[in-house]
Amino acid sequence: MKIIWAEQALTAEGWAKDVRLEIGTDGRIADIQTNQRPDGHKVGTLLPAPANSHSHAFQRAMAGLTESRGTNVTDSFWTWRQLMFRFLDALTPDQVEAIAALVQMEMLEAGFATNVEFHYLHHQPGGMPYDNLGEMAERIAAAAEISGIGLTLLPVHYQFGGCDQRPLGPGQIRFGNDAEQFARLVGEAREALETLPADSVLGVAPHSLRAVGQNVLRGAADLVPDGPVHLHLAEQLPEVEEVLANWHARPVEWALENLPIDSRWCLIHLTQMLPHETEALAKTGAVAGLCPLTEASLGDGIFDAVRWMDADGRISIGSDSNIRISLAEELRQLDTSQRLRDHSRAALATTEHSTGRRLLDAISAGGGQAAGRGSGRLEVGAWADLLALDTSHFDLAELQGDTQLDSFVFAGDNTMIADVWSAGRHMVQQGRHIHRDEITKAYRKAVKPLRDGL
Template identity: 50%
Template sequence: MGIHFKTALLPDGWKNDVRLELDGGRISTLSEGAAPSPGDERFEVGLPGMPNLHSHSFQRAMAGLAEYPGKGPDSFWTWRDLMYRLANKVTPDELEAIAAQAFVEMLEAGFTHVGEFHYLHHDAGGRHFGDLAEMSNRIIAAAERTGIGLTLLPVLYMRSGFDALDVRDDQRRFFNDPDSYARLTEAARTHLSQVPGAVLGFAAHSLRAVPEDALRQARGAVDAEAPIHIHIAEQTAEVNDCIAATGQRPVERLLSEFEVDSRWCLVHATHVDRSEVDAIAASRACVGLCPITEANLGDGIFPARQFAEVGGRYGVGSDSNVRIDMSEELRLLEYGQRLQLQARNVLSSSDSGSTGRTLYSAAFQGGSAALGIEPEGIAVGGRADLVSLRLNHLDLDGRQGDALLDSFVFANKADMIDTVWRNGRKRVADGRHVSRAEVGSGYRGALASLLER
């Protein structure tokens, strides 16, 4: 039995009547201009699944619960205090239930692989669980249960700021020194090795939270070619504190002290100057952009057009998971640039002329590199991570080629995606994850328990 698409986006462009056969989670044969065979499943528009390069899955539980001002000026830092209250309540069982709900919604949105930037390691007082990787194991279990691809990024977190020697009390469960971090990652590696296609990467929370010597030491806890992620230059206060502590801006400091290359993902990098933009692009690092979260937190807008003009690589992530919507991440990325520059179709590539195609292709390539997976797309030998759109959807009616992606990104409704496969298995059918009801029930129970405490 095969899969037949009326039209599909292959690495060399749109092709009609594409027939696939799958074997072992990969595409074993691909025919263009082919009629469907008896017994084939028939679909309309085929796309490669999108990587989600940055997620804190536990924050899904506070979506919509921080939309009121405090007594003083409201900012990222006041939001963070609210987030810490939640973070210090979450049990292992609740983490697994919340992560599973987030992963279900990611798959339904067309994300087929997630980079989980995971720093909720210990209990609320900072005491280690019997298995140091207990909380990591719950993320892994949620990924296995829902079927999403996983790049696990255990986070090193050691201090509350550039001038601090320790973490705050409400950050105790994040803390590891390089030695305990190495033990944690080794324990996580054992569990992750049982998950097909899973990747173990390295993450430092930020330059403010990790001393540079410790970052160098802890980096050795994972494979030399593993992806490396770090939050950087998300807030102006962080930039100012870094200048005060080191005499350099955060990205400037990182690039001067570390060999940043294509393995690195610089998450947010919102507040960068022109020389930093050029230097990131030259390093071949990926910038991880999370437009929905960055807008929700009032972070600012990354200079994406400047970055794209010098060949910079980027991908998108759902970060705080306040809303999980792949097409909206791409749409808001473009719209932020339009508002800032007072222009239209700012990120459109001269090669395609289609803004939707440019955004989708760039985020697919950059996100794949950032998560340590090959950007194979719909090709023989590639992972069967596929997304199907409804060609009979009102907002796709009469479209073909790149116009399909333009409409998907800029006119998308929640029901435009009908089917999603991950590693050859159908995980979303008729727009709903196959385990949505069961996972949703567990999430409701976890949320009710959290809100009661």
């Protein structure tokens, strides 16, 4: 039994003072009591630690390397994608494991307790499967053993180069599987998770409407009946145009009409929706998986969070390309993008809750749902995914409750994170991951040949 005592904590019932929280040997919250004397590990402010609901770990090694422009093109998501394909064609399993461990470490240090890995790098350069079909899935799981993060692993089905079912291009062939091989890959991924603690989760991810056929999309949820289903949807204008031209409906319209979308689904980006699509999709109970820093970096567009949340839509936060892993900065980018678009302030606040409080509540619940994890709340029986703020930080000192959350979101960064637990594993202490030196050393070794080869 582990004991944490907090000066204040955001419990499922709201803010409470002098909170004593017990973590059971199973990694779940065993007891919460208020108005208790200091005991155990003492912290200032204790919060639920949300899940990072969308990540392509390997892209972390590209951070800062794609910011130049060619002389004859307008740079866009699509030109960036070609650079990404070229980069990943050199990655080895050892490098993927080292990069994933660093990403997971940085997620924990940023305040996330779970890595939901949208995992589509499956095969060798050239597209030949490894002798062990699940080799790369095993490397993501091995990284989680090192980092101690909670892992929701989403093997990605990627079969075609577009809605017309053209073959995959050279940069995509490491992703590709037909339906039969993908089903085997899902089985291998399930086995890879058996080495991890009981809080690990298997889901599935048809990549997008462009990358798999309609029948595969309709049956995707059946492959992992007890896990979450994630799908890229309505990210880019050319994607909308392609789906409309081939399937005679916009992506969200087609998905609403043809897919069994419910609370198991997490739909990623959704930056190209019309108002009626936003409102209808919000009513399904699915989670919008938002990645504001990456969406800004790639010029995707602005998710209509005001309309979505006013329709009781659920949201989660991911770091996607992992160019910068920061819970505070993702939330800040989400809210300020709404302000810029609408010429407003406090766009996502309500009369009941400030911006920071509303967003933290939303992504904690939505992230737990998207991860299929049963987390996101300080409540007996939930996984002990916990985040402690450093209340001695000059921007947080002497602040209380929602005002402190607002200061974290709008003035904060990772230096405000004091401790993070993932299913009771105390992986970040005094702002630093307990295996930081080991993980960063392996990462430096892994990326050097990649950068030398650019």
